Amino acid sequence: MTSSTLDHTVLPPEQPLDGLLALLTGADAPSATLTGPDGEQLLLPPEVFEVLREVVAAMARGQAVTIAPVHQRLTTQEGAELLGVSRPTFVKLLEDGEIPYERPGRHRRVLLSDVLSYRDRRSLQAREALDRMVEIADQSGMYEQTATSKRTR
Missing domain, CATH: 1.10.1660 (Multidrug-efflux Transporter Regulator; Chain: A; Domain 2)
Known part of the structure; x- marks a missing residue:
């Protein structure tokens, strides 16, 4: 997705997201980490974690998601x-x-x-x-x- 597009919408996956949603709902934002393909771990900023949680929650409800920069x-x-x-x-x-x-x-x-x-x-x-x-x-x-x-x- 480029930062200049507004209409990039992602449909929810066909497989259920219950496990991922439970993991994100039960997790503490300040301690959430992301592990890259090479094993490197990065601490997710709380704002990024909250966006991820909201996106997964919406997709778990079967909703498509569109993300756009606010200054657009x-x-x-x-x-x-x-x-x-x-x-x-x-x-x-x-x-x-x-x-x-x-x-x-x-x-x-x-x-x-x-x-x-x-x-x-x-x-x-x-x-x-x-x-x-x-x-x-x-x-x-x-x-x-x-x-x-x-x-x-």
């Missing part, structure tokens, strides 16, 4: 795909100032970190809105009304 620049199409929106919707987010971007030539470029930050902000806003809706429904007694109407049918 994306096209508007790549940014849209990451957010699960259309390219025109993504461009509108850029033009509305929701996500910073550069225009080094004719095309807009966004930092992966800025797109991920926007996604996290939107996710937090959605959770807060849902929490508020539940609070309003609870205060107004809507939960009791729903339960009562189902019993009377």
Whole structure:
């Protein structure tokens, strides 16, 4: 994988990863080592160990994994795909100032970190809105009304 590609996705292997996952889950990050083909052992930095643990856990659940450097620049199409929106919707987010971007030539470029930050902000806003809706429904007694109407049918 090159550091300039975003779409290098690795599918989980066909063989189960339960043993490897158990080993990584039970291991202590500061003492994890990697043994090379020549027997040389290297101490894994805790950050690398945590990434390895997360990758194996995702693959053990049958999920594919994509790894990309955070400083990576994306096209508007790549940014849209990451957010699960259309390219025109993504461009509108850029033009509305929701996500910073550069225009080094004719095309807009966004930092992966800025797109991920926007996604996290939107996710937090959605959770807060849902929490508020539940609070309003609870205060107004809507939960009791729903339960009562189902019993009377």
